[in-house]
Amino acid sequence: MSKFTVTFNEKECKGCELCVTACPKNIISLNPEITNDAGYNPASIANMENCIGCQSCARMCPDCIITIVKND
Numbered sequence: 001m002s003k004f005t006v007t008f009n010e011k012e013c014k015g016c017e018l019c020v021t022a023c024p025k026n027i028i029s030l031n032p033e034i035t036n037d038a039g040y041n042p043a044s045i046a047n048m049e050n051c052i053g054c055q056s057c058a059r060m061c062p063d064c065i066i067t068i069v070k071n072d
């Protein structure tokens, strides 16, 4: 299991990519396979194992829709 689990409220994401830019590990990207009701591709993470839990993404999100949980 990865050390951290990062989740995005996909319904609320507006695809601004601020979190994509903020991540020092470059593991966040917009998911082209999902389009939310507002017409945006929400942010998602492919390699959760590479997350270091720095919270840069969550702090940067203007809509506070990113949640980071430390796994035991």
Ligand code: SF4
Binding pocket: 006, 022, 023, 024, 025, 026, 027, 028, 045, 050, 051, 052, 053, 054, 055, 056, 057, 058, 068
């Ligand atoms: S917590 Fe840090 S390393 Fe993990 S996804 Fe967010 S910005 Fe990237």
Ligand code: SF4
Binding pocket: 008, 012, 013, 014, 015, 016, 017, 018, 019, 020, 042, 043, 060, 061, 062, 063, 064, 065, 066
């Ligand atoms: S910063 Fe927030 S609203 Fe912008 S793409 Fe990332 S999760 Fe979505």
